[in-house]
Amino acid sequence: MVYPHDFERKTGFDQIRAMTAEKCLSPAGAEHAFKTGFSNDYDYVRNELMKTLEFQQILSFDDPFPAVAFSDIKKILEKLRIEGTFPETEELSELKGTLDYLKSVLNYFKATKEGTYLCLKSVVNRVKFYPFVSDAIDRIIDKHGVIRDNASPVLRKIRSEIASRKTAVTGRLMAILKQAQSDGIVDADANISVRNGREVIPVSISGKRRIN
Structure with a gap:
């Protein structure tokens, strides 16, 4: 518990959080930024600072990072949890775009030198990517989001x-x-x-x- 209750406002932490959220490229990123709160946990803060430092090094010295805006697919995934529901064509395109971006990020870190960006890689390595999902979408829609003629025999x-x-x-x-x-x-x-x-x-x- 942080004391006093308005500590973040008095220290300007809330303004930093808002400015960080504005820089996010996706709604999901902004939501994550707004959930960030003040912490006095040394190990946690140190780990977060290391991630920031590593990303600064990527932006300054390494190959261009695939930073692009992508859709927030949370609502689509919540919809698909219900048995018997199917995504619309536009939703499939959004899912495919997000999966393609995720794959590009994973491939980016795989291509970096061993022993570098350890904190960021500890996060990336927890991400599970299932190629068959992306492949299945590719069989249904083309790159323009149009349903293929051979999406199904019928x-x-x-x-x-x-x-x-x-x-x-x-x-x-x-x-x-x-x-x-x-x-x-x-x-x-x-x-x-x-x-x-x-x-x-x-x-x-x-x-x-x-x-x-």
């Missing part, structure tokens, strides 16, 4: 049928267009256009009279 069949029918419809429209041009109902240079999401054949005024 989806592949459905999309194949849709593509086949679109081709058949387009072919039929082209045949009708050519016949209409031959009959003089449609201008010779007319092309199929799209209106309100539908493919249509533009008919001239004189052609409309002939149809009527």
